[in-house]
Amino acid sequence: MEFGLSESQQLLKDNARKFFAGECPMAEVRRIMETDTAYDAALWAKMVEQGYTGIIFPEEYGGVGLGIVEFILLMEEAGRALVPGPFFSTVALAGALIDAVADPEQKKRYLAPICAGEARSTVAILEATASWNSADVQIASANGKLTGEKLFVPDAMEADFIIVVARDGVFAVDAKASGINIQRMEALDLTRKLYSVRFSGTPAEKLANAAGLARALDVAAAALVAEMVGGMQRTLDITVEYAKTRKQFGKPIGMFQAVQHHCADMYLETESARSAAYYAAWALEENAPDAAVAVSIAKMYASDAARTVGNRGIQVHGGMGFTWENDLHLYYRRAKASETAFGDSTYHRERIAGLVIDAGAVSVQSA
């Protein structure tokens, strides 16, 4: 049993960190987030060159064929660098979903261009109820067409095609199809823009097998948790550095226990979220029986931890933490968006209860 990273896993993580530090430093993040869709073609091309857009997908569609653990390590570093734009939406969300629910012919048309870096995509799930429970999805197809509105769709304006979760299956919709109207939803996270997507008799292609949907969304959620861990780590690093250099009363503020203990708690929360994220990735990769519970535990913990790590980081920075100039608020904004995406801690606690308390009740009754 080995919970540490293998040499090749560590190498992939180190390389990703170096890559993002070089190609996507904070100055670039700030420049790109001020653009209309936070998409930068040059950065995208470099990520494609690294193989990142095909990292977990089968080689027959042009992917690299690595495992979910490797993917999670890449996402952690992407989160640490606060990489803006549609990478998460395209790869972790749309790509993973297509890989899980499409047939080989559909994968050639939708997954292969993602791997090749030629297409960007996203997934539309939420509606006006903003419920992550799939039973609350209302939109359904009629004669191969979709009508209705999806909300909180990340990066929709940059998508070449949009994957839509509907009552009667999962559909692929051409972003330039007739009767589609995409509008920006102005929100906190400047690096990952949100949109409403309205369909009015929009032609849609049904993907073959919706049975893989739940697991694919778990892969996306685990990837998001990894991204959150990266953001927490960066927030911790920035904060510790500040506590070492900022002086008050003639001493570095990091010498005061009130400050040290904030930092210690940030460390504890970051490491604990990381343990949960890595295990969730491994459980998904191995199709372990507790994979769904593991993902919910990770998202439950990280949703709260990402927020409190941000809270503490800003507090330790004092007035500097409240400025626009300091980078912490950019991570804090992303953390809030990620907290609710795929369900916040309340949602996942209820999901755990369903899997653990209710499932247990069934087995007791039948015994």
Add this chain to the structure above:
Amino acid sequence: MDLNLSAEERLFRDELRAWLGTNVPKDWAEWREKPLEETFPYLRAWQRKLDEGRWAAVSWPKEYGGRSATLMQQAIFWEEMAQVQAPPMANALGLGLIGPTIIAYGTEAQKKRFVPKILSAEEIWCQGFSEPNAGSDLAGLQTEARLDGDHYVVNGQKVWTSYGWVGDWCELVVRTDANVPKHKGLTVLLVNMKSPGVDVRPLRQMTGESEFNELFFRDVRVPVENVLGKVNDGWNVAVSTLMYERGSYGARLHLLFKRNIERLIELSRTFQRNGHPAARDPLMRQKLAQCYGEIEIMRLNQLRAFSRITATGVPGPEGSILKIFWSELNQRVQQVAQELLGPYGQLVGGDSRAIDNGIWSYGYLRTRGNTIEAGTSEVQRNIIGHFVLGLPRSY
């Protein structure tokens, strides 16, 4: 990363399973609720049996009667012991902390003299570290040992000593030089508890029981050959003992926590809340799920720490997050238990309506000690701040 058992780990587990299958006592359930004073001979006999099968101290090197087990194998050991509800071992401190310290620092004569009897539970060990005026600041301890010919003469007081009442020997930290900085004047002595001048008194704690003792030393004579390690190097010896405290202890705790949450989930199906079983109450579901998830994260943090120790060879200061995590989590779990049980939560063992013979009211009080014993949460956070994050020392 591969969380499947390796072939070697599976072999270890299977051998242990087979041994436990034929050797684990079947009547422990009848004994477990009795006071420790009554069960102690039973626990000694069980440890002797484990030692005969070479299972008493799996983490110890093979040449000293152990199995040189890896941390993962140790975790497997405790998991298997919990699975069959095996009784604990009598000489817990000797096996877990003091034996390994003697193996690391002792002379050949000391190892030969003490180690076999630790394994067989023939001699029970206790630990004399904390003092009334030296808790978190352990190095400030005042118990003194003065050299008199070929003996040290010990005077002073120790507190919070587990197993003091039954201890045959004590790993005692004393001050042998008061004229140097506090860390540099300490020495560890191996003290026979039957020596004249040793007085052991029970220390009654807030739960009403006496897990711990106070030890008083008045002109106790200890032969110089019972110095462990070097004179005035006692701080390093003592710290090494404290490091073992963090080893596989957590693996045992996790199984206890897991049993607790499973029991609470079971109780939630019968305890009523707002007119229906608590298991269907949205708020209780949230709280139980939070505990369940955090107990799992405690296990994962431990496994990751084990892997890191295996890779680097030493338990690092990161171990401090394990201590903070389990101790604070245990308090949260006990609070949820109290909310679930309502007025029944306060009933103590012996009351005919007490749930699970009062373990929840006991646990509620006992877990207050968790964030204090073995290094307070504040000290653990200082350790993380300074030794892990590199912030300047605060004290």
